[in-house]
Amino acid sequence: MLKVCGVTRAEDAELAVEVGASYVGMIIDAPSPRLIPPERARDVASVLPGHVKAVGVVDARKELDLERILNSGVSVVQLHWATPQSFVRARELLGGYGISVAVAPLEAGAFKYSGAEYVLWDKKDWESKFLFWGIRQGISGIAGKITPENVKEIISAFKPDLIDVSSGVEREPGIKDPEKVRRVAEVVGLAL
Secondary structure, three states, X not given: OEEEOOOOOHHHHHHHHHHOOOEEEEEEEOOOOOXXXXXXXXXXXXXXXXXXXXXXXXXXXXXXXXXXXXXXXXOEEEEEEEOHHHHHHHHHHHHHHOOEEEEEEOOOOOOOOOOOOOEEEEXXXXXXXXXXXXXXXXXXXXXXXXXXXXXXXXXXXXXXXXXXXXXXXXXXXXXXXXXXXXXXXXXXXXXX
């Protein structure tokens, strides 16, 4: 599976759909040069067909802004810098709205994120295969400076369920390079 994250424009969301992405991520409440307001996130999410999920990335170190999330048109909230406590709180808060919760944990640990849409591990945690496989559950993904040049090696080494690309497939922050996105999708094995 593929997630194209840091999307700021509808045309990049359409590109993600074209190459077979399962998720399109938008930074809706976290420090990033790709941060977009809820209205723009809703516009991006509106071009996605039902089988592609709109993900809103938020900073789990602070209180969730429910109004921002609900106005963004997302069906999944990814807690960046997640802790077990922030995951439990988010599931309790968002469950009634039909929004699932994914996590990008602050650090690896024994906590099981049972019921998470997916668990996304950053490149800095790639150092130990044992660590990755020891905590793997449900859909497990890899993120962090993934490019067309290194994605094959990452897939071979870790066999993740999900590859998350953002800056490694951009022309500039928030603007995707169609050729790079297509090359990653091809390596992931998606039909183009």
